Amino acid sequence: MGNVPKTVSKGQGRRETPARRASPEEEREVVRRAQRGDQGAYEELVRTHQQRVLAVVGGILRQREDVEDVAQQVLVKAYFSLKKFDQRSAFGTWLYKIAVNECWDYLRRKRVRPLVYESDLSEEQARQMDRWEPAAEFPSSPIENALKRAELRQLLDRLLCHLEEKDRLMLVLKEAEGFSVEEIGEILGLNVNTVKVRLFRARGRLVEIYRRRMKRSD
């Protein structure tokens, strides 16, 4: 891998916050209507939060075809649990927590979490990793660029499997989905400082695995 880029590259994938979102009071009113059984109101909530639910689910299930199915399951489940929601937290936070739990249940049920150890990476994959350079140094051809990116994504997903589930989710939500540390803390039930420390350590571990891998393939 090349040197650390002088300036940190902006995450191309980082999601922007939707242009217009209901104010917290407006949203509480919509939630109250939905709790009274107004399906139109719930549809409104789904429209507002579907993107982030998908981001959370995608953050945990990474590259699985069933991301939308699980997201749908989450949104349906939330509707039937809505009466239990006491509005002490924001609706979004409550919903994303359901999404996190649903995903972990899903993975437990399916036992699909692949525990990949470094030795599981093939020589070819190791070579692909060695070829990775930061975005600025990507070849100009869009096809080549896309291929490199796809390879890198695949390898990164495998590297992330070395991390603890929560750490992996934190990194993905932070770097790919654009969640703030405050939001991540609320979703995972951790205080902000803990999130920051865990994020920082998880980054260190990720690079450590990456460098070890590189050294071995030299």
Place this chain on the structure above:
Amino acid sequence: MRNVEEARQPGACKKYEARLEDALTRGLELRAESDRQEGAAGSEIAAHLAKCAGCREALRAAQEAQALLRDGLEPTAEPHPALVTRVMAGIREREAERRQEATEFWGPIEQLARRLAWVTTLALLVLGAYELGVQSGRSGPEMISTNELREIFPDPNRLPMDQDEVVERLAGNTNGR
């Protein structure tokens, strides 16, 4: 002379980990210029970074990880336009299932309750009829005619003194019959 902290490697000082993450998020560079812009907290980190090789290395590694993640990770795709429709259809389907489940659960109980009501009504009718039959067959208290009364109490001017006398006279009359 090298600072004592300079020798601390590898890993960041626990005290600074959260702040280094902040610095990373804000894109803090290791140069003093940008640190000054971060204010007092930034300056403190900058001062610490200047003397702590462990933290410098940890920050460098974290930056490397950040670059790797931002280049390699892509956000989850936009939701399919039909997702909302599917969710609402899923809700309606589940509601129908729940109604069906409720019918399946309460249906047999309702049927049983109806049957029980019929049987109870029937039993009450039978018992009522039986009770009526028994009562009509049972002899009531024996009635005494006016003539008999005159026999027992022949002198209308002399009424019995008390209840005991009435009973005695009635008993005497019955025995004599």
